[in-house]
Amino acid sequence: MEDITGDSGPGKKKKKGGLMKKLLLFVVLPLVAVGGGVGGALYAMNAGWFSAKPAGGDHADADKPKLVPKSEEKRASVKGGEGGGHGEGGDSAERHGKPTPEGEGGDEYASAYYPLEKEFTSNLQDSVHFVQVGIAVETHYDDRVLENIKTHEIAIRSAILLALSQTGEDEVFNPDGKKAMQERLVKAINEVLKEKEGFGGVSNVYFTNFIVQ
Template sequence: MATAAAAAAAPAPKKKGKKLILIIALLVLVGAGVGAGLFFTGMIGGTKEEHAEAKDMPKLLPKGSKPKAAEGEGGGEHGGGSGGGSAEGGPKYESSYFQLEKEFTSNLKESSHLVQIGLAVSTPYDEKVTEALKAHELAIRSAVLMAINDTDEEQIFTAEGKKDLQNRLVKAINGVLKEKEGFGGVSNVYFTNFIVQ
């Protein structure tokens, strides 16, 4: 009789085990669904500061929209530009230009020559980028001067060398903006004055 009772008791745990596994699987699926829904709606997956930063990021300006004029911009030039053809901007976005007020004077790397450069920048983003350029002008000037100072004399006399300097200046300015504001936004740098002495 003991074996018959043991045999009858054995199937019961299997049914309870299957039900338990089914309930746990169902709870996991429901929990995953709720978690995914909260993540994609932005309720989780970042701090409040990260969500606030995302709201303060500059917006690309589609072609045809006119950015607000910023003080210090060269002649109020807006639009019509190609945004420098960069991946950030491109021809489908409006370009705004910002003239850096003071010229940059620096010696060249291992040279007795001095270079004096006037700079303007372009951005396919809204006025937040030009506001950041004004707010961090001193740090930007320092980064630009260091990039100029790291330029070889031979480079400065060739078109290819000047293009390389432009690219390095874009990286230097965007580096300062990313460090200070959390975003870059400058797509190109233009020489408004270029004198080598």
């Protein structure tokens, strides 16, 4: 008997086969597209077409002073003569020291010293005495910190005088008190540099002269 329902036969099989092909294409093509997109992105990253780092990050870091390794330290000359000890151009900033063998102590980075030309005189807090000091600053960063100090020396001198005026009489007569003065001066100088340049960089302050009267 002839099947009049159309549920079997070559025509029905052909329809089922076409439907399966469409379903396979509907599932497989998106997977291929996704896989190609991921592969393309990985290839682009490996090729350096784009970076995962935030935009401008490297540029911002490049603008900041860098720590100077001991291997790049400038040594003061032991010879006398014109301009001795100040390097080329008579610059008063100097870097001292040499690479220290591991396990023998010493700073990890080079030190640059810059003596402020004029001495500082200030009354002591709640005292009839006054203090007169000569000051040199130290940094482990590159010469941009020293340039910033020279550029803003007037503001720095004002901050130093203000910090000295907050010094008590008891501090100037004992080592611990003088160390506290040094720390206060370092903070005052770095605050000025951060305000003006966005970066401090001064690691220590040394007294080149210290008189109490």
